[in-house]
Amino acid sequence: MNQTSLESFFSDVGRALGTAGVNRSAETVRRYAEHTMACGDIVPSGVVYPASTADVQAIVRAAGRHGVALYPVSTGHNIGLGSKAAARAGQVVVDLGYRMNRILEIHDKLAYAVVEPGVSYQMLYDELVRRGDKLMLDVTSGPPQGGMIGNALDKGAGYTPYFDHFGFSCGLEVVLGNGEVLRTGDGALDSATLANWHTSKYSFGPILDGVFAQSNYGIVTRMGVWLLPRPPVVRSFHFTFPDDSDLGTIVDLCRPLKMSNFVPTLFRVANDLYLCGSEGESPEYAASGGERSISDEGRRALRAKHGLGAWTVSGAFYGPSVAATEPMIQRVREHFGQGGKATYIDHADAPRHAALQVAINAFSGVPSLGELGLLKWRPGGGNLWFLPGTPMDGAVANEFQTICRRIYEAHGLDYMVMNVCGPRFARGLHVLAFNRESAGERARADACYRAMSEAVAGRGVFVGRAPIQYHDHHMAQTMASYRDTCGAIKSALDPAGVIAPGRYGIG
Ligand SMILES: Cc1cc2nc3c(=O)[nH]c(=O)nc-3n(C[C@H](O)[C@H](O)[C@H](O)COP(=O)(O)OP(=O)(O)OC[C@H]3O[C@@H](n4cnc5c(N)ncnc54)[C@H](O)[C@@H]3O)c2cc1C
Structure with a gap:
């Protein structure tokens, strides 16, 4: 990307969007370069702020004319x-969320x-509460400021x-790499009045929504999301x-309860450090000069202090009432009580453990900040x-x-994981918490990630999502025909290759 092309791109975008649409100040560029990963900051060429789908089209078309690479975030x-x-580095960040942040519709009946x-x-939760708290959205236990579109697409x-x-998303509006707008699902109907865009997931023709998840084929400007x-x-x-x-016993106990759908939520099966790690800095980090992961005695002490287990x-x-849920609670207590190792914590007692309040919030569709404490471990x-x-x-x-x-310990890091268990599959949310200001620790975190990735891939297990610094690494783990197919779709939908080249290892 040469400087002249960039200047032409920014002046085209400035003309189309006005001065509020472009920011190239040193301070802004520095802020958008920041992240928490193990590599250095990734400095963009500038940031653009569309206010509408038409603005996004203008940005994509200008990028195509001048050969500029974009990177959309919600x-x-x-x-x-x-x-x-x-x-x-050098891509132009398209910060969609800064000005395109409206709740376009809430359909109470449907x-x-x-x-x-x-x-x-947080925004949608607040609005639902304001409207009488009759509908609940599924939230993450991560940052409440996280966006619903960015999260779903990832x-x-x-x-x-x-x-x-x-x-549970339904119906996207997408700006493709050539600047055209695509509506997915029932929205594909060529009509000004659409009755089912956000109610019917499987409509006529191929299901195109999926190709926009974890790819770089388009920029999504609108999404329907189902509520409970x-x-x-x-x-x-x-x-x-x-x-x-x-852990093995727990997984075998959770499976039948999920397979029969007796328990409607997923199970959060968190290890000691995942829960206690939100509550303060590692007590042994300083003592070892950052060289050693926490000892077994240290973990036991934390468990005793917080009243939690090796696994919780x-x-x-x-249900309609507390009484109506009582038989289900009794059944689940008997079930986990088999083997005599489980200690029960009741719903009313749970909030005195801050980490369990995060779990209650997550099951209740209430955003919370608590888990972000892990970043301070x-x-x-x-x-x-x-x-x-x-x-x-x-x-x-x-x-x-x-x-x-074993791999965490070999790299001097602390094993923190939550297994989120469904009927057949559990996602292992492994947190690598490290001192990003220490070059040695960054290198160990990076080596730890790669070693685990290779070890589990060697046993036939892939990741479901990944830090952007490892997208090329993971794409290289796929079969050749998968890579070729992803490349062919990229060429078809974004022939000039302007949308996030390299994201998810494509283009
Ligand atoms: C302590 C902690 C706990 C967490 N817990 C959870 C959890 O429970 N569940 C969970 O899912 N995550 C969790 N996260 C991860 C993360 O913080 C959230 O998923 C977050 O909501 C995603 O960020 P975002 O919505 O701002 O997406 P963004 O950062 O805006 O985007 C995410 C990705 O999608 C792409 N993208 C974004 N918008 C568009 C668009 N409109 N068009 C095309 N591409 C786009 C971006 O390029 C990027 O690759 C957690 C993180 C932390 C630190």
Whole structure:
């Protein structure tokens, strides 16, 4: 990308969007370069702020004319996965959320909302509460300022029955690489009045929505999201288990409850450090000069202090009243009580453990800040997420725990993980918390990530989402025909290659 092309691009965009649409100040460029990953800052060429779909079209067309690479973000709160930082240095960040942040519609009867990219979990939650709190949205347990479109496109997830954020989205508006606008699903009907754009997921023709998740084929400017009727009562339950090796038993206990859909939420099966790590800095970090992961004695002390286990399991029931949920609670207590190792924590007692309040909020569709404390476990704010999944088989879960725990320890890092368990599959949310200001620690975090990625891929397990610094690495792990297909779709939908080249290892 040469300087003359960039200047021409920015002057075209400035003309189309006005001065509020472009910012190239040193301070802005510095802020958008920041992230928490193990590589250096990724400095963009500038930032543009569209206010409408037409503005996005103007930006994409100008990029095509001048050969400029764009990088769209919705709110840019993808912390530990890239934040606002572009796939490659020099790309122009398209900050959609800054001005395109309207809730376009809330349909009370059919329980859906339609949002622009800047609408965050907190914004939609606040609006639903303002309208009488009759509808509930599925939230993440990450930053409340995170955007619903960015999260869904990155295949983010929550914890209620509507946990699958892309799965429970319905109907996209997308600006393609050639500047054309595409509506997906029923929205493809060539009509000015659309009755089912945001209610019917599978309409005539191929399901095109999916190609815009974790790709770089278009810029999404509008999305429908399905909402749940808010249940009168959310009643959580929690069990602590004392030993690391109890994970296998827990997974085998969770599986039948999810397969029969007896428990409507996903299970959060978090290890000691995932929960205690939000509560303060590592007590042993300074003592070892940042060289050593926390000791077993240190972990036991934290568990005792916070009243949590080596593993803590959380789930919830929904019902019309507390009394109506009581038989379900009794059944789940008997179920987890088998083997005699589980200690029950009741819904009413749970909030005295701050980390369990985060779980209750997640099951209740309430955004919360609590888990962000994990970023302070070590100084320097480094954070990467390693996100493989395992089949819901206890023996396999324990095997993967052993592999990853050993790799964390070999790199002087602290093993922090939450397994989010469904009926057949559990996503392992591995937190790598490290001191980003230490070059040595950055290098160890990077080496740890790569070693785990290779170890689990060697056993047939892939990641579901990844920090942007590893997108090329993971794409290189796929079969050749998958890469060729992704490349062919890119050439068809974005022939000039202007949208986020390199994101998800494509283009
Ligand atoms: C402590 C902690 C806990 C977390 N917990 C969770 C959790 O429970 N669940 C979860 O899913 N995540 C979690 N996260 C990760 C992350 O913070 C959220 O997923 C966040 O909401 C995503 O950021 P965003 O919505 O701002 O998306 P963005 O950063 O705006 O975008 C995410 C990706 O999508 C692309 N993109 C964004 N908008 C568009 C668009 N309009 N068109 C085309 N491409 C686009 C971007 O280029 C980027 O690659 C957690 C993070 C932390 C630090």
